[in-house]
Amino acid sequence: MTNSIGEIDNADVMFVIGANPTAAHPVIGYRLKMAAKNGATLIVADPRQIELVDYADVFLRLRPGTNEALLNGMIHVILAEGLADEKFIRERTEGFPEMAAVVKKYTPAYAAEITGVPAADIRRAARLFAGAENASIFYTLGITNHTTGTDGVLSVANLALVTGHVGKPSSGVNPLRGQNNVQGACDMGALPNVFTGYQGVGERGARFKFGRAWGTRLNPRPGLTITEVFDAIYTKEIKFLYIMGENPALTEANLHHVRGALEKVDFLVVQDIFFTETAAYADVVLPAAAFAEKEGTFTNTERRVQMVRKAINPPGEAKPDWVILSALARELRLKWNYATPAEIFQEIARLNPAYAGISYQRLEKEGGLQWPCPDAKHPGTPYLHQDKFVRGKGLFTPVEYQPPAEEPDSDYSLLLTTGRILFHYNTMTRYSGAIEPFKPEEVAQVNPADAGHLGVVEGETVKLSSRRGHIAVRITITDAVPPGVIYVTFHYRESAVNLLTGSALDPVTKTPEFKICAVKMEKLATAGA
């Protein structure tokens, strides 16, 4: 997030697009709801009637996969009505004319045609957003988990730049990161193309710096992403796979393909706290300690580094991941001698300038610290881009709307979209004695019209199939989803929705299309599944 969660309290306008915070980020959801109750304007763009819609001033119910058209339409209105922040554009951005040229054709009428949102609502949302004293945008997987995910993020940035709603308190672009430490994993360089602190493996300086620190020569070629790794297993380029604390056999898109790869790879190590779907394919499974059984830090969605403290011992012989990795490194004759996570953190702070001023001592004393925190005196940074963007000037990028990789057709006439519910978190909570019995199974949401067509009733179990696979799932009939759309979460192995989703990737981030694919729904009896 470019802003802090606490800044929500003072928001004038909040624009939530492709995010369902009351389920996925509940505590942030509370803040958004209360801000709306206390008078802030809330604009919600989503195909589904999510809970926040009850608090919204404007609800833009767009067709799944049409975010860019909606955002372009709003920018069009802002430019056409002279609502843009010209001074900001002049002084702090570049690339404006190119972007403006592209949005020209996205008149409200045209955007309405693509998105299904009435043109008047697009105008209203644009005016409210542009006219606000401060305004921030919140988004999550609904923007990024598409083949056009990068475009979506860029469009969001364009909207913020054109109105000058960045670099101020309660004004900015706020992706809500899903898992507890996605932000940290990225910051640490658990990515194919960058070292810790987003320093490119292709950059000589960075390679030199890390090479010296680690006492070794480093590979200059960016590595493969998760999806590419699976492809490379099929082509025998990858022979060994080590999976620490992830469960791709349930959570990745196009599961048949993924599970095939896990089957095929020569040697698979899985390190986890449970015997997951993925562990079933492993050659070696290592028992890991859970968060309460070790020390360390997490970095949350607002870039705040916070302490994780040990409360209990791991069960049996399970060990913290850092202990396991250190032991393995020693087995590999690397000279690793970390006695505590604090030592590891010191090394991180030396190598990652954004973390340079952070230490366990400070975290203990001051609570969390938000990066960038360049030195030991720095108080941390509640919001980014205050006077200037990290790259200098804010860059507009022209974005055209592109239809999703797979759209409903006569064979697969429904659009499937996926997400989370409040009560579960990926798969961990399914081991909770309290939560699991309360929400033990998937309940897919189906619009009454579609249910009527097929003659299925509330609570019935149906067969859902796509070109890639099929699952059986119980349904509930609700207006929360528009006609033609069916919504399923990804928490349940019994109805693993990713057996249905495709593996088309975003060309830049290689993110699969999790959010949308074409499916058909059949009665279980007639389908005979």
Added chain:
Amino acid sequence: MITLTINGHRVEVEAGSTILEAAEKLGIFIPTLCHDPRFTPAGACRMCLVEVERARALMAACSVPVMEGMAVHTDTERVHAARKENLRLLLANHPLDCLTCEKNGDCRLQEYCYRYGIAESDYQGARKEYALDESNPFLIRDLNKCVLCGLCVRVCHEINGAGAIDFTNRGFYTKVAPAFDDALEASSCVFCGMCVDVCPVGALTPKQGLRRGRPWELQKVRTTCPFCGTGCGLELSVKDDRVVGVKGDPASPVSRGQTCVKGRFGLDFLHSPDRLQKPLMRKNGEMVEASWEEALSLIASKMRGLRGREMAGFSSARATNEENYLFQKLFRMLGSNNIDHCARL
């Protein structure tokens, strides 16, 4: 700034502060049951009544703003009489089953009765008689113990926004209930558990730690929630190497004591019997238990036989920063940049 005196001590506080805040600054004790600085003041329990010179009635310290030259007394006969009367009234309508009550030792009613020497009440008469509500898997509602401080109602309306519970009925029969007096499961309740955290007595009890430890036996560990990217601060209660309770950490700058159902009630996965406890290795197609030495040396031997670009590692958005750092360092030192994690989930 406003200057006033409390029990004769001068104190300077910001305009708009309450008498209670001024007293806190002086370290002067004022009891409260219904006060929480995060919510709008209710002035309901009347435990915080103090005497203000020249004011006709006693004043609720939690909600009355300070005024220049105010002279407050917190320890007079009249103040004590009012507090004791309130305790007598509450106790006359409260079960005296402290021996088995989960709140024993952490109960504000108990604490104040102790402090003011109220062992029992001299009022006889009707008592609340509500059935215990145990129907949901997360918490137990025992309205017989409720002192109607309204903290749960306020946390639900003012913090969560769910507005699932409110006062119903009037007079002696007033109680807190979900709409239409339905079960919580049937209401708009999202089981964030924040009501449990604010209950000053034993009316709301989490099921998770039932009979697993007395408050004074519990060790408290502050940490960060492992579930979503919000990163709420949690306070774990530990006894006998078990997490027996979870609360939101009010000191957390992120969450200010707030939680959702996952952080509040979902951590019992830690003690799931399904947890992995020993390394496993595939031998003849079977997964069998192995020693750490065996497992690590097998992995190391496989890795040593490969070039960097032939191996890949998926790190974890659930592991700590330190572990993610080591993971990528390990692979990169072996010449592999094939490192990724489910950033997109």
Added chain:
Amino acid sequence: MQEKHILICAGTGCISSGSMQVYEALKKELQKQRLESKVRIILSGCHGFCEKGPIFIVYPEDIFYCGVSAEDVPALVTEHLLQGKIVERLLYKDAQTGEGITSHAEIPFYSKQKRLALRNCGVIDPENIDEYIMRGVYQGLERVLRMEPQEIINEVKGSGLRGRGGAGFPTGMKWEFAYHNRQDKKYVVCNADEGDPGAFMDRSVLEGDPHAVLEGIMIAGRAIGSDEAYIYVRAEYPLAIRRLRTAIAQAEAYRVAGENILGSEFNFKINIKEGAGAFVCGEETALLASIEGARGMPRPRPPFPAFKGLWEKPTCINNVETLANVPLIIRKGSAWYTTIGTEGSKGTKIFALTGKVNNTGLCEVPMGITLREIIFDIGGGLQGGKKFKAVQIGGPSGGCIPESLLDLPVDYDSLHSAGAMMGSGGMVVMDEGTCMVDLARYFLAFTQSESCGKCTPCREGTKRMLEILERITQGKGKAEDIPRLERLALAVKDGSLCGLGQTAPNPVLTTLRYFRDEYEAHILEHRCPAGQCSALLTYYIDAELCTGCRACTRVCPAEAITGEKKEPHVIDEEKCISCGNCVERCKFDAIKTK
């Protein structure tokens, strides 16, 4: 024949005793006798004398008929209108002399009154704005449009007007607070919740003179700088609500409300909010919570509504009667207003007089009048010539005042020092047959069931007080109950959050103060001096009347009655549990109590 105006009271009281039937019959009769063009019928608001309704007045001769029914109409038309003869039997009869009185000014019920707030009630048609304008209504509004807010406030302050809703806070001061608290939005709220059982002064004003209330509201709005008001009326007042809606629509049509009032820049919108009927919703902060859509529960003050009221905006909240006084003060000036009343309490107050007096109904009296004048002159003394015992003033949480204080002048301060209060103006007169302990129990039962349940002293304390009172009236009281009751009553008064709890102990405290011996008699002597508490009566058999039929012995659960067949029986006082079964069974009225 000279043109006549006939006023028929269409207040809620008269309607329920049949005034609309009288109206229909009159219309028909006039048609029959071809007099429609000669006679104008006016349906007026309440005259206050509901006890004697329906009321029927003929102008210009000002003849006051009461207790008129539809069957009386032909006689009234033929005799009075055509023949000019007064229909004696329908005149008000003087309580002492039994003589008929023709003019309502001479009826003692009216002669001691001073009708300011009720000035138009019963005089003009509340649904016809033209009549109002003829009577000068909205002249006050016209005047304030030419005044500075501070001038208006000074005028109201100067008048000494104090809130008629109960607490008696100086109205001008309240306005000044709201005025000085500069904010973009402010509200005026008219408190028309009137929840005291038996009170109907605000209802009468709303039904009989809605435009005066609207005018008062707008003057307040103009003074504090507000452009919007809410009138919070209890839903049980459908007629008042209808008349208010009609009046608002008419006022807007005449440009005396709405946009650009009387051609000025002043805009004012008046909304009506129907209350759900809880007594505590009359408390100002609970009322605001209720308008906001929350449960009607009081909030701590400070902050007072004038600083943070409706939706956190500065809000001036006033009672109906308070606001109805305002236009008069503006029109006639504060100097005139201060000539009425006492030093600390100016103007008049409307009381709802009920209980054991001959004339019950609404009366508006100048402040400073004595209780004796109200009860004996206006109220016409006690029914059946019984002896006066006490009067409960100020509604269920008012106080009970004994005979020794009958010459107390009625104003805020003397009532308060006597332990009672003005309240909204309820006045219940009790004779010697009323048990004071039971009376306190009765009022406590009301306040306990209406307590919102928020604060400990009120919710729990009134319940325990009620339980103690119940025990005493059932003969189960203990000596320590009196000090305990007193301690608790003071704690509830001192510690409760809102006015309901703070005043709920008043009936207990005043009866303890003035009638302590009755409590003691109940507890120590097991006796109810008023003979009202059935559990405390001593039953005995009058030997003269007893036939020895033995019917009573069969129904006595305590086997307390003995005696030979056909001989007078006796009741063993020790065994008797005072159930009263025997009394009902005895065919010879031989069983008595003492």
